[in-house]
Amino acid sequence: MRGIDVLHQASRAIASQPLRALLILLAMSIGVASVSVLTALGESARRYIVHEFESLGTHLLIVLPGRTETTGGQPPLFGETPRDLTLDDAAALLKSRYIEALAPINVGSAPVSTGGLERETNIIGSTAALQQVRHLSVAQGRFLPRLEADQSAPVCVIGQTIREQLFGNRPALGKWLRINDRRFRVIGILSSEGQSIGVDFDELVIIPVASAQALFDTASLFRILLQAKSKRAMYAAVDDIRSIIRSRHEGEDDVTIITQDSVVSTFDKILSALTLTVASIAGISLAVAGILVMNVMLVSVAQRTSEIGLLKALGATRAQLCWLFLAEAALLSLAGALAGMLLGQAAIAILQLLYPHFPLALPAWALLAALAVSLGTGLLFGVIPALMAARKDPIQALARH
Numbered sequence: 001m002r003g004i005d006v007l008h009q010a011s012r013a014i015a016s017q018p019l020r021a022l023l024i025l026l027a028m029s030i031g032v033a034s035v036s037v038l039t040a041l042g043e044s045a046r047r048y049i050v051h052e053f054e055s056l057g058t059h060l061l062i063v064l065p066g067r068t069e070t071t072g073g074q075p076p077l078f079g080e081t082p083r084d085l086t087l088d089d090a091a092a093l094l095k096s097r098y099i100e101a102l103a104p105i106n107v108g109s110a111p112v113s114t115g116g117l118e119r120e121t122n123i124i125g126s127t128a129a130l131q132q133v134r135h136l137s138v139a140q141g142r143f144l145p146r147l148e149a150d151q152s153a154p155v156c157v158i159g160q161t162i163r164e165q166l167f168g169n170r171p172a173l174g175k176w177l178r179i180n181d182r183r184f185r186v187i188g189i190l191s192s193e194g195q196s197i198g199v200d201f202d203e204l205v206i207i208p209v210a211s212a213q214a215l216f217d218t219a220s221l222f223r224i225l226l227q228a229k230s231k232r233a234m235y236a237a238v239d240d241i242r243s244i245i246r247s248r249h250e251g252e253d254d255v256t257i258i259t260q261d262s263v264v265s266t267f268d269k270i271l272s273a274l275t276l277t278v279a280s281i282a283g284i285s286l287a288v289a290g291i292l293v294m295n296v297m298l299v300s301v302a303q304r305t306s307e308i309g310l311l312k313a314l315g316a317t318r319a320q321l322c323w324l325f326l327a328e329a330a331l332l333s334l335a336g337a338l339a340g341m342l343l344g345q346a347a348i349a350i351l352q353l354l355y356p357h358f359p360l361a362l363p364a365w366a367l368l369a370a371l372a373v374s375l376g377t378g379l380l381f382g383v384i385p386a387l388m389a390a391r392k393d394p395i396q397a398l399a400r401h
Helices: 003-016 018-054 087-093 129-133 160-167 209-216 231-248 260-303 305-313 318-354 364-390 394-398
Strands: 060-065 099-114 117-126 138-141 155-158 176-179 182-190 204-208 223-228 255-259
Touching (some): 018 260, 018 318, 018 364, 060 231, 087 209, 087 223, 087 231, 099 160, 099 209, 117 129, 117 209, 129 223, 176 204, 182 209, 204 209, 223 231, 231 255, 231 260, 255 260, 260 318, 318 364
Parallel strands (some): 155 182
Antiparallel strands (some): 060 255, 099 117, 099 176, 099 223, 155 204, 176 182
16 A cells, blocks of 8 residues: 555545544644644743843843842831932943943923923933933934033923924924923924833933932932943943942942843743743643544544455555554644644734734744644544554454454
8 A cells, every 4th residue: 555545545534524524623723723822922922022121222231229139137227228329320330341321310200381281291311321322213303412410401302292292283392391390492302112111202201310300309310221332241340330339339239230131031031931831721722632533533443444354354554554544633633733823823813903013923933833733643642543443353344343
């Protein structure tokens, strides 16, 4: 019995039982489609979050006041707060040979108004270096001027939403914007950035950091953003930053340093594990489909007992009979997998239409894995019926025993 004969015989057997074949196709296609959709969701979420953190900047480090670690023992009697970060700390950090750019950050909320229109929004105080560190682009005008960090100026850069809500169709460049009791001239309008890790730049007003400290009556910084000169320099900069802070804070290592790579790597590992877990859960449906394949193939063996006896009487070997039934299981599984892939792609396309801002795509490895697993499942659960058929005695089989 040639290979082409095995495939022809298996195809005829499948065509003779259309309802049985349809049930297997349905079960296998649902399993493959489930794996495809859930894997696409998990992998797309991983790529989206990793891209969000990577878009924050290049070789980015974030310095926050206070330590995230906790220590044992009794808490302080009168309480203790972490030492504030100041503009002097930022100036000292900029002297590090590993740092290319530095942007001190001050954040607050205040009412902004012009021409009788007013709304509450977030205010960021920083320097001209923020544009380089955070990769911001300006649609109109220019970014903050290059001033000394402790030098204030009545100028601001606004987001697109602020421009639309407060100025409408009127030109915004050169106009005055009141923030609390102070006036700032609009010198730039940011390109539409959208949300980035919870920060909507379209609804921000950016002013010089010294002006923000005066506006909010504070000398402390919310955090300091730094851009290292290279990826290798980023790790050396961490030690350098700690050394500089200790020398300025009476030997206390009282800051938390977050590196962009560490955040990206952590989220990448978590979401990759989550994607595999979700895909494995969906893979249970493939196991259920495999059991259905085995049950249907066992029925097929019982129904085709006379055919098995005749083939063995004509000289068919056990191996040939085994391959005959395995080919039938493989064809059913392959057809179900292809149908499931089409169904999964259709579901992904519908989800993409419903959520156009979320980049949804099934990676090639997941598509090939779903195909391989479904085919492997069909062959695995088709082995027992195939072996039962191959072991039948030809005389008893012809007698339908």
